[in-house]
Amino acid sequence: MHNARPLPQYLVQRYHGWKATIHAENKAWYRRLAEEGQRPRAMVISCCDSRVHVTSIFGADEGEFFIHRNIAGLVPPYAPDGGNHGTSAAVEYAVTVLKVANLLVVGHSKCGGVRGCHDMCAGLAPQLEEKTSFIGRWMDILRPSYERTQGIGDEDVRLEAMEKDAVLVSIENLMTFPFVRSAVEAEDLALHALWNDIGEGNVEYFDPEKGQFLAV
Structure with a gap:
């Protein structure tokens, strides 16, 4: 049929x-x-959210960005266990075949995936705890962000903190890929952690020296 x-x-x-x-x-x-x-200058990993349009934000033309999108724009840890790893495959292709010089992980405000992880970890979304929930099992990647942002302000403040920390979790996970770590250490690849405020149109980047996100 x-x-x-x-x-x-x-x-x-x-x-x-x-x-x-x-x-x-x-x-x-x-x-x-x-x-x-194609000879893209950068790879972009961002959320599936229809409000996030990285080519518009950066004025990119066809052929400039190798783009991969998934729920919340996450990168899982390196785990070559024979499963279906679309994100890991995209990263491998970008780094080892296309040899991109920059890899941007872009989070954003009001992210439904991050909100889902928050609610799941808080016991407010039992449906996401089911083993059959693809969303829930994907959002397990973000559990460290839930733990690290507990006690930070009210709910809105915590959710924004989780959105930004989610990007850092993905950067940490990228460094578990041997070919990514090798390229970074050889200074052939630079990783960038970004967060986009959809309503205001602002983009922030993580400054490792100051340990915080700053306006671009």
Whole structure:
């Protein structure tokens, strides 16, 4: 049984608009990308959240960013156990094949995934504790952030602290990948921890010397 359906009409119209304008005006560039392959300058790991649009934030063109998105923009620890690891595979490809020079992990405000982890760890979302919950088992990656941010302000303050700490958990996990650690130590790769305030449009980066996120 084939369950795939034709595109919604509004997407068809948007495609034809793109093909007639942006693509038509940049045909040579698209052909070059197709023929010469990609040479992205950076990899970006960010949340699936539709409000997070990293190419717009940084004004990136096609071919500039190798982008991987998942719930809360997390990176799991290195665990070559034969499972299906889409994020780990994307990181491996970016670092060992594309040899990107920069890897950005981007968190954001009002993250539903982080909120879910908070509620799960607080005993407020028992459905996420079920072994059959893909979201819950993915958000287990963030349990260290829940523990590290306990006692910080009210709930809104704690959630923002978790969102930022989630990025640092991912950076810590990236360093458990041998090929990432090797590239970082050889100064062939730089890791960057960022947080985007969606409403205000602000981007903050983690400064390891000051131990805090600062405005870009």
